Amino acid sequence: MTAIGQPSGSTAGERSRPARKPGRAIGLRATVAVTVAVLLLGSTLVKGLVVGNGAADALAKEVGNSMTGLAQSLARQLDSTMWARANQIAALSRIDALKDPAVAQSTIDELKRRDPTIAWIGMTNVNGRVVAASNGLLMGADISSRPVHQEGMKGLFVGDVHEAVALRGKVPYLEGETPKFVDVSAPLQKADGSTVGVLATHYSWEWAHALIRQLVEPLADHKGLTLYILSADGTVLIGPDPAVGKPLPVATLTSRQRDGWRSEVWPDGITYVTGVAHGKGLHDYAGLGWTVVASQPADIVNAETNRLRTMIVGVGALLALLFSGLGWIAAGRIARPLGAIADAAEQIGKGERGVAIPDVGGAAEIRRLSASLREMIDSLTNKDAALMRLEDIAYEDRLTALPNRRYFEQYVEASTGTGGGSATVMYIDLDGFKPVNDRLGHDAGDVVLRQIGGRLASIFRDDDVVARLGGDEFAAVLPRRAGRPAPDTAELAARIIAAVNEPVSFNGERIRVGCSIGIASWPEDDRDMATVMRHADAALYKAKRDGRNRAVRWIRSVMGAEG
Incomplete structure (x- = not known):
């Protein structure tokens, strides 16, 4: 079974990898000047088109x-x-x-x-x-x-x-x-x-x-x-x-x-x-x-409107040249202090010592940006390891040591987001667990959940993920790999039910619970993984309605009609 850690796409190694150096890009001043020119020319052309066509139609x-x-x-x-x-x-x-x-x-x-x-x-x-x-x-x-x-x-x-x-x-x-x-x-x-x-x-x-x-x-x-x-x-x-x-x-x-x-x-x-x-x-x-x-x-008929359209476009082109020049000059006041901040940030990223974000002049927003960056860099120093430890804790269910709902959902999203591959989803809900808490107390319930969690972890394969979603609800994702047979879900469900049915000892008393299982497959049942998970949940509740302590496979012709 997959161990607790970062879901696919967010490993610590990736966080520490140096950022790639960006390619040569157009500067802020040129961007502002070109943007102003394009906007004015575009608006002029649109106005000429709209006014010209409107005048032509009229x-x-x-x-x-x-x-x-x-x-x-x-x-x-x-x-x-x-x-x-x-x-x-x-x-x-x-x-x-x-x-x-x-x-x-x-x-x-x-x-x-x-x-x-x-x-x-x-x-x-x-x-x-x-x-x-x-x-x-x-x-x-x-x-x-x-x-x-x-x-x-x-x-x-x-x-x-x-x-x-x-x-x-x-x-x-x-x-x-x-x-x-x-x-x-x-x-x-x-x-x-x-x-x-x-x-x-x-x-x-x-x-x-x-x-x-x-x-x-x-x-x-x-x-x-x-x-x-x-x-x-x-x-x-x-x-x-x-x-x-x-x-x-x-x-x-x-x-x-x-x-x-x-x-x-x-x-x-x-x-x-x-x-x-x-x-x-x-x-x-x-x-x-x-x-x-x-x-x-x-x-x-249209000769006059063509003349009007030409005049609008000509005046717009002249205005675009004028205002793009003004934009070039105005953008310089912003580009220079931002360039100093960017140079310092690049040196810090390379690990150079003694480099700090400069206290630049210019617009009030840029001065605030410079001060905020200095404070942020100070607060981030030496905190990466602590963040990794906190992240591991955030993904683990403290009672069963299984992955929790957050990890399960992120794993499903990361492993199926590309649209490739296939997987089986199983929703598992304990039967008769509430009376245990009511009769023997929550300590007995916690013992049952810990032992059931351990039994479930031992049944699944190494690359399967089984998690506790909360309360007495569990879920598993079984990815199907190329080159090896798909899991026999009927046989696996029987093993899970048998394992859960084994009694749990607490203070000399043997406690028995059962489980209901809902099963759906991706992408056979639907190409949307969220829909497949809802299908598995629907199959779980059908298992409970049909008598509990059994597994139900979601079938479109049957479950779709009931839904």
Whole structure:
């Protein structure tokens, strides 16, 4: 069995071993200067990152909301304009006088003269033949197959943007382009509700271009701002020339039904802050499902925040240089007296005689340190042997001469702290010991404990540790060494129980006690040694519940369920 002494890792030889000379390290002055510089630079970089990112996020949000607001404003104006035009044609169609083609012709000519956005306006009879038309265009033509007549016969009709090939070259438009129109038509009905024809209008798409120009002019300082108007199927109606007539390059922007903004990479590899708004109609006009998209390159949005971030980092670098210099000077007042103390301590450590810690000047704390070190060195002189004797006493149970709880716990921690190896833990508790103290007194109890301690010490192997934890509780750790078989815990427990059951003589009386044993293994039962010890303790109490004077091995499937 292991003898009383220092647990692994704290031998007297190790205490007397000279300390290794430290390698070359950076000085205090340099440490302070570098630390100040690093802290300032670090805080500056963090501040630049946080402020810059925060400003970038705030600016992106502001621009995104601005883009969304711009798109919503244009969408509302488009809806408002279309609602006004639809209401105008609906109101005109209800005038009885317009059923007369001659009256209708004069009214149409006046409307065309006053509203330049009307590209063509005409009246058809019930068969779809044009009987009145602005500037005489399409007069007598059959348009019965066109949606503007077919849908107009059913009720108020607003048609989406389309090309009007029949009117190309006959109405003013952008040079080289096929004109685009929006249709509005309404039925002409008699008092009895019968339909006699249709009032049909082609509104020039040029008015939408005019709306965009009005919105964009106040935003001339928004570099890179681009507006798109999309039809219900996602085709670009108005936008940069290469995009017109094609789907928007980023389809996900229009897939969402709610207005809002997002930052996204487009196919050209550039990230844009983009606002999206959907036409929702106005009053009884449901709208044509148009979508308005406003976008601006993110690098233009972030240019100001990048400049702010650069300025913060530059100022921080200058401050770091300045304050690190001041730190170098201030640290010198501390480093010099500390260096004198360190030199003296190193000489004392080498055993040089006549050397004392100097009484240095400088800061009050350093003077106190110097005085305290002198007193400490004096008090430590010639006390090492006494400390070793006291330590041996502290680890021994005075009654049984076995190791005590303190030694046992430190031994377990030292021998299993590295995580390697394996061991068996046995908790041993005497059965029937309390009646001995109650009936015969504590002297009899002490005799029993001394003899039981001696018997336990003789049973275990030399490298096993058995200790008295207190009262009538004992514990043992059986390390399992490589190259030799593990202990037979069942056979060992039987020997322990048999040895404890042997009577103890006291004043001519034979005293008998028994013992209960709990057994657990490390690391098989758990990799945490403290948990294994709790398992052994739980097994011990199960042994007592099962009838005492027996051993119980902790088993996870049984003991775990009971726990």
